[in-house]
Amino acid sequence: MDLRIKCIEEPANGDYTPGVLNLIDLDNIDMNALKIGEIQAMTGQAAYEYIKKATELCLAHKADVLSTTAINKESLKLAEVPYIGHTEIVGALTGTKNPLTMFQVRNLRVFFLTRHVSLRKACDLVTKDSLLTFIRDCVKALEVLGVKNPKIAVAGLNPHSGEHGLFGTEEVDHVIPAVLEAKATGIDIEGPIGADSVFYQALNGRYDAVLSLYHDQGHIATKMVDFERTISITNGMPILRTSVDHGTALDIAGKGIASPVSMIEAIRLAVEYAPNFKRES
Template identity: 35%
Template sequence: MTAHDAPLAVTMGDPSGIGPEIIAKMYLRRPDKRHWIVVGDALVMNHALSGLDADVRVRPIASLDETLFEDGTLNVLCSSQLRTLPPVSQVSAIGGRAAFDAILAAIRLARDGRVGGIVTAPIHKEALAAAGLHYPGHTEILADHGGAPKVAMMLANEDIRTVLVTVHCSLSEAIRKGDFAAQMDAIRLANAGAQALGIAHPRVAVAGLNPHAGEGGLFGDEEIHIIRPAIEAARAEGIDASGPWPGDTVFMQARKGRFDIVVAQYHDQGLIPVKYMGLDHGVNVTLGLPFVRTSPDHGTAFDIAGTGVADPSSLETAFDYALRLKASLPNLKADTP
């Protein structure tokens, strides 16, 4: 079985958040798309389904060889075996460790080609820290364990796509980290990510760091000495990159169809425009990995966990992106000279 034919793996996320609930709801709402497994904890998923009054049984499995795809059966590959449920809507070391163990188990499956990709439900950074795991998010875990020298975060919806030069760090650190090499990695991965989505010759817009893209050096010179040289080097490699464009207008231009994807310099510069369009259809894609990984564009939502009102739409969109991307696996990795 190849990764193209293999089922997707959906990690349960933090068991105290909405991840298990939206996974259960996705299973119930889409009976025509049930060729996937949960990687997580059987007790947690049983509890999530019981709150929905669903006629579904959890099938705990120790390996994919035990998987049984039939209606009414949710296969859960057990990465943990909790004896009691972690407290709902609360940060806990138990929840952080269980979420982390599920991610690592799914990564191992993906790297071995046993699953066609990973869709990750939300995790909580404080819960990871409480468990002694000092990762600010999925991207950094995947960078350490995913088997790729360079990764980047792409946020996408039907109107905008963006790749980040820097991810989870302070703004001052983002400025330091956004050097020539980081610019090149992001531009190459943006080009590869857009191609994986079916855009043969992507138009890659690179946002500036400073107001008005530095205004010719009046408001900062990173555009002159770092960003523009990277754009020129990318163009020499055959990438249709342009810029640096002012960060306050480049996403509007992309939405109007002038660009296919935008390289943003730091976390909020790229995420605010995407999230402003709505969380229901936004997807986070990790580029550069040897396998597909997507996630919904929202967090654990502790404020509504356990109430039964969580909307699975963004998870469903992430799942559909994973199906779409796994058919383009070779294009997900940037060619880095």
């Protein structure tokens, strides 16, 4: 690859012609102490400082979008960074209490009511009130991205969405009442729809987004469509952030065989949404 690296102080000083990679060097890595493929406190601290710098540039309107690559949570812990990952770091730096994660692959967008909790607890967290608030937050997030009057589907929790209470009552007791109340306020929403079909329908253009009720429900659906091109978009913040959805792959570090596809897609989506993104503060 014919590539030239240019070190700059500010984005405005960059050279944005093809073949030039602009780099803001914080000079926070001791190359003599760096161990390729190993978890180190030094790299965790450096990663945090770069995320902080990039976020500050976005908040200062010197950059339009933050696109993040993989980060190693163990290295953050070794560096005693008080956050477990990108979302928590950027959320704290922007004063965002509850960042909202959306996955996108092709034209399939998926939001998650619950994420890093056990499946048993996730079922308990499906309540009418929590779902109604979630629906409203998702509509707002889509509108901030430029999706006007979004048509939304809610995935069912139980097999066949519970079959009117035969296979679980969460849909009857919580999901349906939340959907009906949201619809009464003018939101274009349907559900619950069986999770075995709703993602396929959205992928084919029937819905602008699907609201997944638990972590793996939405993760499996998006990653089966295209694992490398499933991108995470963090909503509810005053800045736009896209991210790859894979790990650091330290086992292949330095070998030159890592795939750039996910990073390319994260940048592409950032460029796609940036013109319509409406800052929330």
